[in-house]
Amino acid sequence: MAAHPDDRPSGPRLPGVRAGGSARPDGEAPGTDDLRRGVDAWLDAAPPPPADPVRLGPAADDEEVARKILLDQLTGQARSRSELATKLARKGVPDEVSERLLTRFEEVGLVDDAAFARAWVQSRQSGKGLARRALAQELRRKGIDDEVAREALDEVDPDDEVASARVLVRRKLRSVQRVDRTTAMRRLTGMLARKGYGAGVAMQVVREELDAAQHGADDPDELDGLHGLD
Structure with missing residues (x-):
């Protein structure tokens, strides 16, 4: 038995097409633009397909995400606790998860601000020639506690x-x-000041090195270049 017209499923209709599928009342077939607009309206009205749980996989666990971030950050390079906390925060890890994991990493020795500060001081002092004042500023930017930084800086030999x-x-x-x-x-004392050296040390070293360069210049060309240093 044919279904009554009122029993037919309702929904968006294409422009110019009746429920029974006939053309416009004036007998003119719908144009291409009308059909395209009708299809777009039908797609917009259709409910979205259900999410595929297999494709999406389980929700990410905050602690597991944080642990992976920490291990990646510590691979091949030591970092301060403050640096790691900042990285976790930027990745959206909740504060309580961050604190718990960082404390655990400290307990097992993977995060150690004292060891980090000593290694940083040794590397930057020998590699870049930085004095204690500049090193202290760098450690502060790394989030190292002042007392921990002071202990690391005390290991710098004044003669070195x-x-x-x-x-x-x-x-x-x-x-x-x-x-x-x-x-x-x-120029030379300014350079040393930027490296963290005090005025007294900078003036002494620069004066002695300029004197040594002047008196040790055996090449006539070098002597010509140093005549203005008297």
Whole structure:
């Protein structure tokens, strides 16, 4: 038995097409644009397909995500607890999960701010020639506690610090050969100041190195370049 017209399923209809499928009342067939708009309206009205749980997989576990982030961050490079906490926060890890995991990593020795500070000081002092003041600023930016930083900085030998300053000055001597002594002093002490050296040490080292360079210049060309350092 044919279904009554009122029993037919309802839904969005294509423009110009009746429920029974006939053309527009005026007998004109719907145009391409009408059909396209009708299809778009039908798609918009259709409910979205159900999510596929197999494809989506289980919801990510905050602790597991945080543990992977920490292990990735610590691979091949030590980091401070503050640096790691900042990284976890940026990744959206809840604070309570972050604190719990960082404390656990400290307990097993994977996070150790004291060891990190000592290694940082040794590397930056020997590699970059930084003095204690500059090292202290870097450790503070790394989130290292002041007391922990002080203990690491106390291991810097003052003689090693002076020796590093001399190396830095000697590397720059050639760049000041053509300027007068006052300008050379200003440039070289400024360079040491940026490395964290105090005014007393900087002035002493620069003066001694300029004197040594002047008196040790055997090449006539070097003597010509150093005549203004008197």
